Amino acid sequence: MVEALTLHEDPRSGNCFKIKLTAALLGLPLACRAYDIMKGETRTSEFLATVNANGRIPVLQIGEGETARFLPESNAACWYLAHGSALIPADRFAQADMLRWMFFEQYSHEPNVATLRFWLRFVGEANLSEQQRGQIMAKRMAGCAALDLMNRHLADHAFFAGPAVTLADIALFPYTHVAEEGGFGLGDYPNVTAWIARVQALPGFIAMD
Amino acid sequence: MVEALTLHEDPRSGNCFKIKLTAALLGLPLACRAYDIMKGETRTSEFLATVNANGRIPVLQIGEGETARFLPESNAACWYLAHGSALIPADRFAQADMLRWMFFEQYSHEPNVATLRFWLRFVGEANLSEQQRGQIMAKRMAGCAALDLMNRHLADHAFFAGPAVTLADIALFPYTHVAEEGGFGLGDYPNVTAWIARVQALPGFIAMD
Numbered sequence: 451m452v453e454a455l456t457l458h459e460d461p462r463s464g465n466c467f468k469i470k471l472t473a474a475l476l477g478l479p480l481a482c483r484a485y486d487i488m489k490g491e492t493r494t495s496e497f498l499a500t501v502n503a504n505g506r507i508p509v510l511q512i513g514e515g516e517t518a519r520f521l522p523e524s525n526a527a528c529w530y531l532a533h534g535s536a537l538i539p540a541d542r543f544a545q546a547d548m549l550r551w552m553f554f555e556q557y558s559h560e561p562n563v564a565t566l567r568f569w570l571r572f573v574g575e576a577n578l579s580e581q582q583r584g585q586i587m588a589k590r591m592a593g594c595a596a597l598d599l600m601n602r603h604l605a606d607h608a609f610f611a612g613p614a615v616t617l618a619d620i621a622l623f624p625y626t627h628v629a630e631e632g633g634f635g636l637g638d639y640p641n642v643t644a645w646i647a648r649v650q651a652l653p654g655f656i657a658m659d
Numbered sequence: 660m661v662e663a664l665t666l667h668e669d670p671r672s673g674n675c676f677k678i679k680l681t682a683a684l685l686g687l688p689l690a691c692r693a694y695d696i697m698k699g700e701t702r703t704s705e706f707l708a709t710v711n712a713n714g715r716i717p718v719l720q721i722g723e724g725e726t727a728r729f730l731p732e733s734n735a736a737c738w739y740l741a742h743g744s745a746l747i748p749a750d751r752f753a754q755a756d757m758l759r760w761m762f763f764e765q766y767s768h769e770p771n772v773a774t775l776r777f778w779l780r781f782v783g784e785a786n787l788s789e790q791q792r793g794q795i796m797a798k799r800m801a802g803c804a805a806l807d808l809m810n811r812h813l814a815d816h817a818f819f820a821g822p823a824v825t826l827a828d829i830a831l832f833p834y835t836h837v838a839e840e841g842g843f844g845l846g847d848y849p850n851v852t853a854w855i856a857r858v859q860a861l862p863g864f865i866a867m868d
Contacts, residue, residue: 504767504808512752519752523766526759533751543721546730546739549758553732556766558713581797584790599713 455531456481456511458501461659462572463487464564464624465524466508471620472528474656476535488572525552528617537617548611551618554596562593564625567632590633597629597639604641608648615652623649624658664740665690665720667710670868671781672696673773673833674733675717680829681737683865685744697781734761737826746826757820760827763805771802773834776841799842806838806848813850817857824861832858833867 455473457480459466473480485491485507493505502509502522510527512519521527532538539545566589569578578586600622603610610618627646630636636643649655664682666689668675682689694700694716702714711718711731719736721728730736741747748754775798778787787795809831812819819827836855839845845852858864 503811504763521752521755521759523759523762525762526755529758530751530755533755542739542742543728543730546735546742549738550730550732550735553734553762553765554713556762557732557769560766561770581793584793588790602712 453513454481455479456483456514457527458483458485458492458509458511459507460485460487460492463507464567464628464658465560467624467658468524468620469508469510469527469531471623471656472531472537472617475537475615475620475652475654476531477654478531525556525617525621528620532617536614537620539612539616541612544612544616548616548618551610552621554599555618555621558592558599559596559622560625562589562596563629563632563634565589565632566593566634567625567628570633571631593629593632593634594638597626597634597636597642600626600645601639601641604645609645615649619645619649628658662722663690664688665692665723666736667692667694667701667716667718667720669694669696669701669716672716673776673837673867674769676833676867677733677829678717678719678736678740680832680865681740681746681826684746684824684829684861684863685740686863687740734765734826734830737829741826746824746829748821748825750821753821753825757825757827760819761830763808764827764830767801767808768805768831769834771798771805772838772841772843774798774841775802775843776834776837779842780840802838802841802843803847806835806843806845806851809835809854810848810850813854818854824858828854828858837867 455478457466457469459482461484470480487507491497492507498505501520504522506522508524508527510521510530512521512530521530529538539548566586569575569582609615610622623646626642664687666675666678668691670693679689696716700706701716707714710729713731715731717733717736719730719739721730721739730739738747748757775795778784778791818824819831832855835851
């Protein structure tokens with residue numbers, strides 16, 4: 451029996467898009483339920499009690515009703531969807547190397563590249579707290595370092611972990627391809643822009659909302 | 660043929676300890692090569708060229724000489740070591756749920772709980788930049804939220820992903836059990852302290868340096 455898959459998401463979130471892109475590349479049906487994080491819709495008592503006690507989206511719901519299970523963390527949700535598919539390499543080193551880029555994405559890329567996009571495009575620089583404004587320079591430098599590392603790796607790799615697309619590419623694509631919305635100039639990273647085009651040319655690719 | 664395993668590490672780093680603990684629980688021999696991150700020893704041109712272009716430890720080296728392969732990111736290195744063992748559940752949901760806690764660790768736990776320990780214990784509050792000092796309050800709140808989420812999960816789970824120890828526990832243990840060095844009071848999280856004792860009682864457990 452195939453269990454129904456539902457994504458609890460904010461359509462503007464690149465973390466949510468990772469999961470939709472994984473499902474699209476695999477041809478899996480995925481229902482979506484939208485929340486507005488700017489209005490606190492993922493901090494209601496109902497959301498915290500049933501969907502995610504951490505108050506964050508995305509959450510992948512597997513099944514429905516009383517037996518439904520909920521999986522937070524975008525990259526873990528992608529892993530669940532891609533189980534047994536070619537998006538996860540079977541080779542021991544390649545699989546760990548794919549996860550290496552996915553942990554890099556969450557630790558070194560997302561908190562800089564995605565957060566600056568969120569602050570500058572969605573919150574607005576004028577609305578930032580003094581404390582947030584004080585972090586812009588450090589996040590700019592760390593985000594550039596992440597993009598530079600990706601650019602050097604892509605100098606002799608078509609995709610991040612092995613010769614074909616894996617979840618590492620899906621995890622890194624969403625916030626990278628809209629990095630300019632956070633003030634990062636992608637023209638400085640030509641191997642990254644070539645890789646973006648390769649991802650966009652994949653059969654089944656869908657664009658972010 | 661079993662390939663030689665070498666950990667490039669700073670012995671004070673909880674991220675490095677994760678890998679040593681995984682190897683110890685599995686009974687795998689692991690050589691260690693120590694660097695002092697406070698002296699910039701992971702930013703030398705030799706380190707950047709051969710071990711990790713990202714200038715960070717830990718890095719797990721697999722094999723030696725010209726065929727050696729290097730795996731950065733602590734949680735990816737643990738995954739490589741634990742391949743095929745009981746530390747990674749075989750069940751599809753349990754495996755993804757284990758990764759969920761490992762991504763949570765890198766995104767919501769480490770940048771708060773570990774960073775405050777590094778700043779307060781190793782750098783020293785008097786030596787922090789104005790910009791770092793301005794982040795202490797936000798990191799304190801986010802670290803407490805992470806510990807609180809763990810405490811609530813552990814109210815009815817012996818370990819994080821399933822009934823037995825997995826890599827999720829190994830990833831969360833190092834910085835949690837020394838959280839008081841970063842100013843977090845573990846007395847507020849009794850389920851966490853009970854879980855710390857369960858991890859410490861595992862056969863093969865080793866203490867952090």
